[in-house]
Amino acid sequence: MQLIGLAGWSGAGKTTLLTRLIPCLGRRGVAVSTLKHAHHRFDVDTPGKDSWAHRQAGARQVLVASATRWALMTENxxxxxxxxxxxxxxxxxxxxxxxxxxKRDTHPKIEVHRAANGKPWLHPEDPQIAAVASDVPPPGDLPWVPLDDVEAAADLVQRFAADAAAWRD
Known part of the structure; x- marks a missing residue:
């Protein structure tokens, strides 16, 4: 299983790029899963649902299933x-x-950067960043693609995910 991270400050366009990459890669025959870090306390369950009541009662895991999807919630x-x-x-x-x-974890990444955010670049401080997708060219000599060019971004993702395959082993 190959992997690559998209790292960047909030508002840089990570989710927008990712939701455009998934169907683009799918058209290329690439099966994609995602792993998203949530910075705030989050919940996929809501009060009033049976599964919520199960968790509140102390269940360590609750698996909810239907004909179209299933989700396993694990209390931590x-x-x-x-x-x-x-x-x-x-x-x-x-x-x-x-x-x-x-973004602070050690794994291969592509930096997503939007100049209007006014945030600093991550790649000068993070040696795990192998390339950049941005609305402006980055400083330095990292490979770069324009943030709105999803085909070029997909090429970049596939290239660097293949190079990074050894990280997972």
Whole structure:
């Protein structure tokens, strides 16, 4: 399973780029899964649902299933936040996993940058960044594609995910 991360500050366009990359890569025959880091306390369940009541009663895991999808929720009340390798091990095999966020973790990444955000570039401080997708050319000599060129971004993702395959092993 190949993987690549998209790293950047909030508002840089990571999710927008990712939601354009998934169908583009799909048209190329690449099966994609994603792993998204949530920065805030989040919940995929809501009060009033049976699954929510199960978790509130103390169930460690709740699996909700229907004809169209299933979701496994695992409570992590006592433990530390799970690390990236553990989370990746929970995914079913696919051709490519694209990681959104986890910018401080050590894994191969493409930096997503938007000049209007006024945020600093990540790549000068992060040696794991192999390339950049941005609305302006980056400083330095990293490979770069325009942020709105999804075909070029897909080429970049495929190239660097293949080069990064050894990280997962």
């Amino acid at each position: 009340r006592e433990g530390p936040e799970p690390d990236l390798r553990f989370l990746l091990s929970r995914l079913s095999p696919v051709d490519l996993v694209i990681i959104e966020g986890f």
